[in-house]
Amino acid sequence: MRLVLLGAPGSGKGTQAARLKSYLEVPHISTGDLLRAEVAAGSPLGLQAKEVMARGDLVSDEILLGMLKDRFSRDDTRDGFILDGYPRNLAQAAALGELLTSLGQQFDAAVQLDVDNELLIERLAGRAQAEGRADDNPDSVRKRLKVYDDQTAPVIEFYRQQDQLTVVDGVGTLDEVFDRILAAIKVSRTPG
């Protein structure tokens, strides 16, 4: 299964991708996690990304594509993946298409987790308290939601027009949302 998970910050992409990874037994590729690992390691790329992420902006397309190519050069992505957090703008959507074509692959579905803004803000405020992530402060959250509306919403529209989009209601318990995603990608739920 080759899956692209889309949704606003706080919509549950990372949360559900972690579950899908175990269930579908394919790697979870989170561009946010890859960037945070670079920041934690203090690499030159991480130093460049740190401030951009903390204020809620997008890191440059060039850096992201380099990271993605590197990750997709590993063998474990050959038979499937869950891509979480990419693409976030139309240029990235085009770059992903080109990358997958060059690898002789296509994704099976782009799944958008749909959650209204009020609940997104509530969830991210909860995570700010629980985890203290640098970009979960109110100013950065406002910025991330605006960046999503301005730059990522057109990606959703693009996939919709290509008939590649499946919208899933992201409001509910973790199990409810997970079951909806499996139903949307037509994977049966085994008991337990």
Ligand code: B4P
């Ligand atoms: P990401 O790591 O992708 O962060 P995110 O959009 O906030 O989503 P995340 O997956 O972490 O959270 P989730 O919704 O699961 O990106 C962070 C930053 O990295 C970006 O702002 C940008 O600067 C940079 N970046 C990443 N990719 C990039 C790209 N392609 N191009 C340029 N820059 C890029 O969960 C949020 C909270 O909700 C959690 O606390 C969770 O527990 C809770 N939650 C989830 N599901 C819930 C449910 N059903 N009910 C209640 N709570 C729930």
